[in-house]
Amino acid sequence: MTFSSLRAAKIVYKRHFRWHLHCFLSTDIVGDKPILVRDFIRSALYDPNHGYFSKMSGSVGQLESSIRFNQLQGRVAYLQRLSNLYKQHDISWFTPVELFKPWYAFGIAEAIMRTANLSIPLKIYEIGGGSGTCAKCIMDYMMLNAPAKVYNNMTYVSVEISQSLAKKQLQTVGEVQSHLSKFRVERRDATDRSGWGNGDHEPCWVIMLEVLDNLPHDLVYSPNQVSPWMEVWLEKVKDRFVMCSQVSEVYKPIQDSLIAQCVKIIGLDEDHAAGRNRLVSAASYILSRAFPKPRRSWIPTGCLQLLEVLHSALPKMSLIASDFSYLPEVSIPGDRAPLVSTKKHGRTTDHGNYLDAKV
Numbered sequence: 001m002t003f004s005s006l007r008a009a010k011i012v013y014k015r016h017f018r019w020h021l022h023c024f025l026s027t028d029i030v031g032d033k034p035i036l037v038r039d040f041i042r043s044a045l046y047d048p049n050h051g052y053f054s055k056m057s058g059s060v061g062q063l064e065s066s067i068r069f070n071q072l073q074g075r076v077a078y079l080q081r082l083s084n085l086y087k088q089h090d091i092s093w094f095t096p097v098e099l100f101k102p103w104y105a106f107g108i109a110e111a112i113m114r115t116a117n118l119s120i121p122l123k124i125y126e127i128g129g130g131s132g133t134c135a136k137c138i139m140d141y142m143m144l145n146a147p148a149k150v151y152n153n154m155t156y157v158s159v160e161i162s163q164s165l166a167k168k169q170l171q172t173v174g175e176v177q178s179h180l181s182k183f184r185v186e187r188r189d190a191t192d193r194s195g196w197g198n199g200d201h202e203p204c205w206v207i208m209l210e211v212l213d214n215l216p217h218d219l220v221y222s223p224n225q226v227s228p229w230m231e232v233w234l235e236k237v238k239d240r241f242v243m244c245s246q247v248s249e250v251y252k253p254i255q256d257s258l259i260a261q262c263v264k265i266i267g268l269d270e271d272h273a274a275g276r277n278r279l280v281s282a283a284s285y286i287l288s289r290a291f292p293k294p295r296r297s298w299i300p301t302g303c304l305q306l307l308e309v310l311h312s313a314l315p316k317m318s319l320i321a322s323d324f325s326y327l328p329e330v331s332i333p334g335d336r337a338p339l340v341s342t343k344k345h346g347r348t349t350d351h352g353n354y355l356d357a358k359v
């Protein structure tokens, strides 16, 4: 199920983020040894000490009260309201579950109620629950609308990588005392299989809202139209002239198994498939020598990793995920490139190079 086709939500996406960065230089992330781009992104976003999501519980914004949509006079009024909200909340970004609360989460709760086998205890896992709004609203909905035994016997487990957001989720859900006995937060990385122990072999629900595209991605590069893709690593180099370090990209033949798997699933190598006519191949080769056009492609290795872990740990899960359907005005080069921005005093600055940004 995806909510990304909601027109209103798409408007939110425009002002929304992929990776947002704050005050820590990329040269501080890359140590003495080169690292893959996904490890760079993981550190920038989720490092327990300097990661964007770890440092600031305000990274995922929370509205004090719901927007009264019935009192807004159409789209322009909604956009004006949104713009005021962003001015009031300096560093925060608002996700659909927050802007459309409680209705967005109520919709998910209703979908679960209609499809779950309610004769067995309802078990929901939420990954990356942000400020806890989805968890609270789903539990509110079950309390008010499901048969009493469904609410009384349900369990809601939040798996959250950020310490500060895990704390905030407990606060949000704890606004309704009776929810607390059914709710727990496990502060851990959901992509780490060992954290799931033996897993859960009972039917359960997994909710992930705006999580998949916030997971680390890798970058692959090819110097022209026909050369094979190479994996991108980042290394720190000393600049002789300005006497300081810089981070630069290094290209290596693909060896990492996650990258290789992702390249295969996306079909990036299909352009060079053996089935090509010899004449076309020769023409492409000549063209690539005469007018080489470097190619860059961002690949969702973090997403692949998480889906594989969930598939193995929760084999009977039903998955509800929502994410962006597109990102407009991205200046970073490459297919599926991220939007990397900094937000200060309510103003957003987009970066043209993911390495230039401060994190």
Ligand SMILES: C[S@@+](CC[C@H](N)C(=O)[O-])C[C@H]1O[C@@H](n2cnc3c(N)ncnc32)[C@H](O)[C@@H]1O
Pocket: 046, 053, 060, 095, 096, 097, 098, 127, 128, 129, 130, 131, 159, 160, 161, 162, 165, 188, 189, 190, 191, 208, 209, 210, 211, 214, 215
């Ligand atoms: C963009 S926020 C979305 C928050 C919330 N779902 C919403 O829609 O408002 C991404 C969330 O995923 C969490 N997260 C990212 N990677 C994670 C991982 N590997 N394991 C668990 N949580 C993760 C972040 O800390 C954050 O809570």
